[in-house]
Amino acid sequence: MDVLIIGGGIIGSSIAFELTKRGASVVVIERGAPAQEASSAAAGMLGAHSEFSTDHPLIPLALKSQAIFPDVLAELYELTHIVVHWNETGMLKLATTMEEYEKLTEHYEFWRRIQPTHVRWLTADEVAQIEPHVRNEYGAMYTIDQQVDAEQLSLAFARAAMAKGAKFLSYTEAYDFIVEHERVVGVKTTNGSLYAEHIIIACGAWTPMLAEKLRLSLHMYPVKGECVSVMTETPLLQATVFAKNGCYIVPKANNRLVIGASAIAHSFAKNVQTCSIHQLLTRATQIVPAIAHCTFEKTWAGIRPQTKDGVPYIGAHPQYANVFIVTGHYRNGILLSAITGRCVSDMLEGKEVPFDMTPFSPTRKGEGHALHH
Structure with a gap:
């Protein structure tokens, strides 16, 4: 095969697509079933503006990924007929204390300078x-x-890749x-x-264990x-x-609210x-008191991949040029899924990527990354 992708979550599936x-x-191997783990556990927010409050190397990718989502969803539907729940009513970022209010106004001013048409400040009366x-x-x-339904989106990427010829091998673990x-x-x-010309390691929080097999230490941890x-x-x-x-608090179809x-x-x-669920429900009811009278549905957990510096790894292995590391998206895997697939495909094909990918290098300076000899 041309490419073997380790990891069938939303990042691996979007690259395969x-x-x-x-x-x-393309062959994708997944130790469980596709679109599980963090991909299906996510709330699905495409929070380019709500997530970043200061300069960050991910902002250009996040804005582009957010912008292309409508076209991507249409393309996925055409191939899979999976209707991905899509909510365009926006997001309210709130402060619950004076200290949070001061930080939130700084957050607002940051985006007002960059994209004044995409954010606005609401008074308490306007919020009401x-x-x-x-x-x-x-x-x-x-x-x-x-925001989208993360599980539906992850499955749609996987099945669209299959429709285009990708083969998914579930319950197959790389060691x-x-x-x-x-x-x-x-x-x-x-x-x-399994043999391939190129290999992409995109198995989320489990990526460091495989990278160690190729003598590369990644400074990341599960959350x-x-x-x-x-x-x-x-x-x-x-x-x-x-x-x-x-x-x-994320409103979903059929009067369902996801709280995280x-x-x-x-x-x-x-x-x-x-204790975690108690804290979440306490905070949620402080913001939306009527939640106290809602019907409990379920709880769940996902393991998110976080890097030490908060920046994902997207790039080639320093010693093996045909091996790519793609992980560490933490809370932004759903948001960045659309653009990550394109960027990694460009890199693999040797094309110029329309973004500065230097900050995402697996061997970026200042992180103490090292090859073991």
């Missing part, structure tokens, strides 16, 4: 008119950010590499060895995120509400702690 569109033969169920005394920053003449020619898996969902008899929210204290998320670093455990 883009590469197959360009005519490559738009979202009467939201308790707010400081006002809010409104952004045009959208080592086959190196010949200083080149990685294949991967050893629990279902036998467990727990969520809870509730059902309402009538819609409580139109827009997504995201408080500066980290609590978000905890952030427990260095944990691969998928259990959901009662």
Whole structure:
């Protein structure tokens, strides 16, 4: 095959989709089922403006990815007939304390300088008119950010890649590499060895373990995120509400609200702690009191891949040019899925990428990355 992708989450699937569109033969191996782990656990916010409050190398990619999403969703639907829930009612970023208010106004001023048409400041009265169920005394920053159903989107990328000819091997775990003449020619898996011209490691928080097999240390760690969902008899929210204290409430189809998320670093455990759900529901009901009377639906957890400096790894291995590392998107994997597939495909084909990819190098300076000899 031309390309072997390790990891069938939204990042691996989006790369597979883009590469197959360009005519490559692609096989994706996944230790479980496609679109599981962090991809299906995410709330699905495309928060380009709500997520970043200072200069960040991801901003150009985030804005472009957000902009192309409508076309991407149309393309995915044409190939799969999967209807991905898409909400364009925007996002309210709230402050719950004076300290948060001061930070939020700085956040607003940052985007007002960059994209004044994409953000606006709302007074507390204006918030009450738009979202009467939201308790707010400081006002809010409104952004045009959208949100999607993350699980539907992840499955749509995977099935669209399959429709274009990609082969997905589920319950197939990679555990080592086959190196010949200083080149990685294949991967050893629990279902036998597979060979490819190019290999992409995109298995989220589990990527460092495989990178170590190629003597590359990645400075990243898992962060467990727990969520809870509730059902309402009538819609409580139109827009997504995201408080500066980290609590978000995302309205989904059928009067469902997703509330998240905890952030427990260095944990691969998928259990959901009662203390986390208590904290999330307490924060949520402080913002939207009517949530206290909603019907509990379920809880779940996902393991997000976080890098030490908060910037993903997207680039070639320093020693093996045909091996690419693509991981560390943390809370922005859904948002960045569309553009990541295109960027990685350009890099693999040797084309010029329309963004500065230097900050995403697996061996970027200042991180202490090193090859083991």
